[in-house]
Amino acid sequence: MTVAPAGPKVVRQRGASSGTGRFRVPLWIVRVALIGVLLALVELGVRLRFLDPFFVPLPSRVVVGMARSIADPGYLRLVAVTLGEVLAAFVIAGTVGVAVGFVLWRSVRAGQAFEPVVAALFSSPIVLLYPIFLVVMGRTPTAIVALAAVFATLPTILYTRMALREVRRTLLDVGRSLGLGTWSLFRHVMLPAAAPTIFTGLRVALTYVLIVVIAMEYILQIGGLGLSVAEASLRFQAVDLYVSVGLTVAISATLMWLIAHLQRVVTR
Structure with a gap:
């Protein structure tokens, strides 16, 4: 009777018991646990009166309020507006910003001429020009969208041009040596190489969009979560205020996750 060699089986067992095969906790569980710990500490601080409940309500009440708000059709309309x-x-800022950044990259002279102007505008408080947008477009959501889009377009332009400039020439030479055309070279070489920086610009743009939209809704008292925050603060309703802020954070986190997923799709 022949006995089969046990060598491969032993190797697999050693590999399974090695450090590389150890169980790792998913990152989303770590994030949720961290948020839970922070909320528990705040809850404890409020209950022990280290924090004034007039300004910082119990997180448990805020979570219950968020659940009730999501089930309220009237509140959902405010969320839909925002x-x-x-x-x-x-979408406007991303489309226009990436297109203009690409043009400024293609035209070296134009890029050298206009990049300092774009950077200067980005560092200036453009949001203070909202009265001009109101005069031109009226006290409407269109004015809010236009102001947010203008502000968010600027970092998208800067990051797109920088991303395309930093693509290594070696990658382009290898792509040309493989016979790739202009579009194939851009799609399969340049875009994956530049995508991380471009998507960083899109994340910055999304941050500014959220800030401008909520701030303008708050100031102008025009629909959306900003209006809810304004009304809650005027009535000194801390729970309602934190509910609106919490939903804004949830929307921001969801959109950031979608951008990260889109980046993975583009860089495949």
């Missing part, structure tokens, strides 16, 4: 304005401004 989400619509954010998405509209972000």
